[in-house]
Amino acid sequence: MAAVSLRKVEKTYPNGFKAVHGVDLDVRDGEFMVFVGPSGCAKSTLLRMVAGLESISGGELNIGGRTVNDLPPKARGIAMVFQNYALYPHMTVYDNLAFGLKLAKTPKAELDQRVRHAATLLEMEHLLTRYPKQLSGGQAQRVAVGRAIVKKPEVFLFDEPLSNLDAKLRAAMRVRLTELHRSLRDAGQPATTIYVTHDQTEAMTMGERICVLKAGVIQQVDTPTALYDRPANAFVASFIGSPEMNIVSATLNDGAVELGGMRLALPAGRFNATANGAVQFGLRPEHIGLAAKPGSVAVQGALKFCENMGAEVFTYFDVGGVALSARVPAEDGMSLTTLPRGSALTLHLQMSHAHLFAADDAGRSLLA
Amino acid sequence: MSAAAEINDRAVGDDGKTPWLRYLLLGATAIVMLYPLLWLVGASFKSNSEIFTSAGFWPSRFSLDAYEKGWKTSTEYTFATYFLNSFLITIPRIIVTVISCVLVAYAFARFEFWGKKILFSIMVGTMMLPLIVLRLPQYLVFRELGWLDSYLPLIVPSAFATDTFFVFMLVQFLRGIPRDMEEAALIDGCNALQLLWHIIVPLLKPAIISVVVFQFIWTMNDFMGPLIYLSSVEKYPVSLALKMSIGATEEVEWANVIAISVVALIPSVAVFFAAQKHFIEGATSSGVKG
Numbered sequence A: 001m002a003a004v005s006l007r008k009v010e011k012t013y014p015n016g017f018k019a020v021h022g023v024d025l026d027v028r029d030g031e032f033m034v035f036v037g038p039s040g041c042a043k044s045t046l047l048r049m050v051a052g053l054e055s056i057s058g059g060e061l062n063i064g065g066r067t068v069n070d071l072p073p074k075a076r077g078i079a080m081v082f083q084n085y086a087l088y089p090h091m092t093v094y095d096n097l098a099f100g101l102k103l104a105k106t107p108k109a110e111l112d113q114r115v116r117h118a119a120t121l122l123e124m125e126h127l128l129t130r131y132p133k134q135l136s137g138g139q140a141q142r143v144a145v146g147r148a149i150v151k152k153p154e155v156f157l158f159d160e161p162l163s164n165l166d167a168k169l170r171a172a173m174r175v176r177l178t179e180l181h182r183s184l185r186d187a188g189q190p191a192t193t194i195y196v197t198h199d200q201t202e203a204m205t206m207g208e209r210i211c212v213l214k215a216g217v218i219q220q221v222d223t224p225t226a227l228y229d230r231p232a233n234a235f236v237a238s239f240i241g242s243p244e245m246n247i248v249s250a251t252l253n254d255g256a257v258e259l260g261g262m263r264l265a266l267p268a269g270r271f272n273a274t275a276n277g278a279v280q281f282g283l284r285p286e287h288i289g290l291a292a293k294p295g296s297v298a299v300q301g302a303l304k305f306c307e308n309m310g311a312e313v314f315t316y317f318d319v320g321g322v323a324l325s326a327r328v329p330a331e332d333g334m335s336l337t338t339l340p341r342g343s344a345l346t347l348h349l350q351m352s353h354a355h356l357f358a359a360d361d362a363g364r365s366l367l368a
Numbered sequence B: 001m002s003a004a005a006e007i008n009d010r011a012v013g014d015d016g017k018t019p020w021l022r023y024l025l026l027g028a029t030a031i032v033m034l035y036p037l038l039w040l041v042g043a044s045f046k047s048n049s050e051i052f053t054s055a056g057f058w059p060s061r062f063s064l065d066a067y068e069k070g071w072k073t074s075t076e077y078t079f080a081t082y083f084l085n086s087f088l089i090t091i092p093r094i095i096v097t098v099i100s101c102v103l104v105a106y107a108f109a110r111f112e113f114w115g116k117k118i119l120f121s122i123m124v125g126t127m128m129l130p131l132i133v134l135r136l137p138q139y140l141v142f143r144e145l146g147w148l149d150s151y152l153p154l155i156v157p158s159a160f161a162t163d164t165f166f167v168f169m170l171v172q173f174l175r176g177i178p179r180d181m182e183e184a185a186l187i188d189g190c191n192a193l194q195l196l197w198h199i200i201v202p203l204l205k206p207a208i209i210s211v212v213v214f215q216f217i218w219t220m221n222d223f224m225g226p227l228i229y230l231s232s233v234e235k236y237p238v239s240l241a242l243k244m245s246i247g248a249t250e251e252v253e254w255a256n257v258i259a260i261s262v263v264a265l266i267p268s269v270a271v272f273f274a275a276q277k278h279f280i281e282g283a284t285s286s287g288v289k290g
Helices: A043-051 A093-103 A108-121 A137-150 A167-186 A200-206 A224-229 A234-239 A330-338 B002-013 B019-043 B048-053 B065-072 B079-110 B116-128 B132-145 B152-160 B164-175 B180-188 B192-221 B224-229 B238-246 B254-285
Strands: A004-012 A018-027 A032-036 A058-063 A078-081 A155-159 A192-197 A209-214 A217-222 A246-252 A256-259 A262-265 A277-283 A296-308 A312-319 A322-329 A344-350 A355-358
Touching: A004 A043, A018 A043, A018 A058, A018 A217, A032 A043, A032 A200, A043 A058, A043 A078, A043 A155, A043 A192, A078 A137, A078 B180, A093 A108, A093 A137, A093 B180, A108 A137, A137 A167, A167 A200, A192 A200, A200 A224, A209 A224, A209 A234, A217 A224, A217 A234, A234 A246, A234 A277, A234 A355, A246 A322, A256 A277, A262 A296, A296 A330, A312 A330, A312 A344, A322 A330, B019 B254, B048 B254, B065 B079, B065 B254, B079 B116, B079 B152, B079 B164, B079 B192, B079 B238, B079 B254, B116 B164, B132 B152, B132 B224, B152 B224, B164 B192, B180 B192, B192 B238, B192 B254, B224 B238, B238 B254
Parallel strands: A032 A192, A032 A209, A078 A155, A155 A192
Antiparallel strands: A004 A018, A004 A058, A209 A217, A246 A256, A246 A277, A256 A262, A277 A355, A296 A312, A296 A344, A312 A322
16 A cells, blocks of 8 residues: 655665665555566565665665655564564464564454454464464465565565475465455555565566566566566566577677578567677577468577477577577477487577667667 | 494494494493482481491481481571572572573674674683682672672672673574564564564573573582672571581581482472473574583
């Protein structure tokens, strides 16, 4: 029920290391925002700064229109779910949920009603008398979420809450948390959420908008679709999407890219007119196939190996010395798994989905 | 400890082919270590003359005379008074020790403040200091304060976390506890003191129990402190009273002394076993050997 805005927010540690470099970001009221990035990109630090667990070295942090830079965590109207749950081991689940309300001197009847409501919402009424050590990972995770819900915070903060769960449970909890966010919104108490993860799948499936971070600098903030279709630079392009986008060094020469001895014509109007020279050429594995599509370009490649995922096959090729991966539907690709290494194959590249990035370290996208 | 562990390791390496040998060796060592204690208990039932005539610990005739006589003492007070005195020193001292040491350890383990590293090393440095060098200056201070012949010199210093070994142990234990729970509690609305009371103290319980046990045993057994500061017999704790029954002018009734020694051991042993489970956990997980 509150917007969060960060203005030129910085974090410098006492030893002089600058972890967060002037972050500007607006999280809208009721929005589900995901911070994503590789390890060490300062996404957790940024979240902890919003929570008030890390001091802010520069800039301004607003929650619900108030500047909260120097307020303690409890005065910021936030609730946080930790990676390892951080339940109080000496309290029952009920007391874990009620602890914050007790400190706030909430009347007993209301406290009880709120705890039971949260327990019902998360289907854990039967766990209320247990101690944390008697809970499974998924149950502990639900209690941690419940502890955040009972407080009716203005902003929910999640710090990699699913990374300690096994893959199956993680997928289930992903859906559950997204549903919870939607249902709170439908119930008229939209909860602004900031969710930190290093997992791009979680980011894509859960976030309404995603903020991609690298080394304490925001790379791009946009909807999952926009990030996928129009990544702002080579880093975002390779981070979002699985398997990651093929990005190879190439030379731009009169409306075509040259790589590995091939010359691939670029669709007119897709890119800003740029001078001939070195660029990075990007194409997602799902846009390389064995079957011809309208506008695709055929090239010859040698098979390196396959990963059978069931519904599809991730295949890796060598095309004129350039390594490319392709994501092939099982009906086309199953035959590949039995082929010997080095078999020659024809690949079809959908150039209408191609990306070009500047050749420098920033790797800015050249999409028009 | 290390020798036993070595034997153990080797036996594990042997796939346990000769477990009886291991147990025989360990058992024999244990008996050698425990024999004086067994002898003490046995001798407490013997007559004074039998103590010096037989080496075995099993008495030829069980007699509780020594307990009865020893308990009465040669003074006007019974050992009930002396035990009460011991508890009057020990219990307040434990309470102030726990409170002060937990507070200081909390500060060292969880807060950043100016000069923290230097203060901590000074504190650890005082552990290396032989206590005896402090006796004289402390005595002079307490004399000026008019605290001689009272329990205050034995209790009050502990209220300022001067038992640095405990502070050190608690700090090490606290450093091993992840901070997430405290951060969660901060977000739940705790201030620093609520955090200490609701979160840290329950988590520190094993270490606090270790402090209680150590302080109980050490204070019960303390001889030097009471000897220096207490002069009236009615204020003597058990340790002094025991010595007094040896130091009497007539021939020493060793049977009585031994009987009361056995009784004097009971509180410490009882406290140790009552707290054993937590105590072991606290002493080992703090990385300090008990």
